[in-house]
Amino acid sequence: MRLEGTPCWADAMFTDVEGAKRFYGEVLGWTFGVSSSEYGDYTQCYADGRAVAAVVPPVPGQEGQSQWCLYFASRDATATAARIREAGGQVVMEPMRVGDFGTMCLARDPGGVVFGLWQGGAHEGFEAVAEPGAYCWAEVFTREPDKSDAFFPAVFGYRAKRMEDDGVDFRLFDLGEEPVLGRMAVTDDFPPEVPSYINVYFTVPDCDAAVARATELGGTLRFGPMSTPFGRYATLSDPQGADFSVIDTTRTEGEMPKITDVS
Incomplete structure (x- = not known):
């Protein structure tokens, strides 16, 4: 379990x-x-x-x-x-x-x-993670980060860490020693109609190829592709408006950011 x-x-x-x-x-x-x-x-x-x-x-x-x-x-x-x-x-x-x-x-x-x-019960959930086509990661995008920062640890017992990056307000929520969820503060850079939501990442073998195929099929590129220490990723909207991200975790670039425990 x-x-x-x-x-x-x-x-x-x-x-x-x-x-x-x-x-x-x-x-x-x-x-x-x-x-x-x-x-x-x-x-x-x-x-x-x-x-x-x-x-x-x-x-x-x-x-x-x-x-x-x-x-x-x-x-x-x-x-x-x-x-x-x-x-x-x-x-x-x-x-x-x-x-x-x-x-x-x-x-x-x-x-x-x-x-x-x-x-x-009989269905426990994901049968694969962090493999091509499978769920890999998720981030809470919120306009009220203080509320999410208090809420999720209170409900699930997460330990919070802050990513030291001058450009973004980002936290990690850990279960035990494993990070299981990110939290990104939504800034004024986001259109006002974008609600607070959880962005889900799916693993792909080639981020750029996935973006090309998605846009050919009527999807909209929202951000990226961008290479990071965690992988090369991009955020898309499908033709019916659902947002999601794709990430190639085998293609990494740069040094891991400093992470500080704030629990």
Whole structure:
């Protein structure tokens, strides 16, 4: 079982699910399972035969901006939901059993960042991470960093570290000795209509090739490609408006930044 607070799954709602499948199939190399009508046509995505995400049509009446949702592992979703409320967050959807697969919950931090909880059953979450086509990393992009900095450690027991960089306000949240989540303060450089959200990174073997394919298929390049000590990455919006990043972790450049414990 994954440690409480570990990112363990990602999914997104798309009005045009078939269009999303074509796009991500081409950009990330995904294949797709049979949609489950019993669970709202939820369709799992696979990288090299292993489950890495899911796509689903919106519930009628709830159509809106497509957005990736990151889920955090929970041993007891009801207890975690209580901590979310205690820390000033909002439970958007109460813990709900999904057959024998597990229990899900949707929540929002005090700054408006939406995320999910997943209490695994038969389905524990990602079957692969940090491999081509699979989830690799995520960052909370927030206009109210102080709220997120207090909230996520209170709910999941993270230890916070600050990245020493004059250009950005960036923190890392660790579980034990492992960093599991980043937090980036949204500045005035971001358009005012961009909400606080969690940006999900998927691994690719070639960042530039993935960007080229994504833009050919109607995606929009938002940032990059840029080489960093962590890999070469870029941020994109898919044709239906969902933001995500791609990263080639084998292509690194520069020295690792200094990181200071602030817990």
